Amino acid sequence: ALSRPCSVDGYELTAGASIGIATAKGGQPAADVLLQHADMALYAAKSLGRNRWKFYTDQLSEAAQSRHQMERDIRVALEERRFELYFQPIINLKTGAILSFEALARWNDAKRGMVPPSEFIPVIEELGLTVEFGDWVLASACQTCASWPDGIKVGVNLSAQQIRNDPQLEQRVVNALETAGLPANRLELE
Numbered sequence: 028a029l030s031r032p033c034s035v036d037g038y039e040l041t042a043g044a045s046i047g048i049a050t051a052k053g054g055q056p057a058a059d060v061l062l063q064h065a066d067m068a069l070y071a072a073k074s075l076g077r078n079r080w081k082f083y084t085d086q087l088s089e090a091a092q093s094r095h096q097m098e099r100d101i102r103v104a105l106e107e108r109r110f111e112l113y114f115q116p117i118i119n120l121k122t123g124a125i126l127s128f129e130a131l132a133r134w135n136d137a138k139r140g141m142v143p144p145s146e147f148i149p150v151i152e153e154l155g156l157t158v159e160f161g162d163w164v165l166a167s168a169c170q171t172c173a174s175w176p177d178g179i180k181v182g183v184n185l186s187a188q189q190i191r192n193d194p195q196l197e198q199r200v201v202n203a204l205e206t207a208g209l210p211a212n213r214l215e216l217e
């Protein structure tokens with residue numbers, strides 16, 4: 028019924044719903060616990076796409092706890108500079124000469140081991156830490172590149188969120204270059 032279009036002031040509108048379902052079994056959990064379970068199920072339904080429904084399971088609670096722990100660990104790792112940069116060479120295939128390196132952020136967590144960027148970068152973005160993280164990557168990449176032979180460049184990836192949300196991005200780039208003593212022509216922003 029929700030998905031049927033309706034007309035409002037000459038505009039055709041459609042609506043949909045994602046639904047989280049939690050049921051009380053046995054010991055009748057408290058109302059706030061039941062609402063938390065329904066909310067977790069709703070979040071899981073939304074993550075599957077639009078117009079979905081999902082029942083609460085204990086695995087959802089475990090996943091939520093794991094996610095919250097990852098968020099806390101990422102904040103600590105960023106604060107304590109536990110991320111690392113790896114440098115992937117870009118090579119001229121004809122001559123075999125190294126032209127530049129691409130800076131790649133990695134996280135070797137003490138408990139999880141090597142965490143893929145596909146797992147930690149989206150969390151960094153959702154937490155609103157993109158500017159802080161990007162600033163660290165930029166500064167570290169410039170500092171490392173400054174110790175390399177002249178002519179070798181470093182490429183640093185910028186996220187769309189970083190470009191949109193950081194009005195100081197240009198100044199951050201200038202600061203990173205000046206602090207490292209790196210000529211601007213040796214930095215490639217992607």
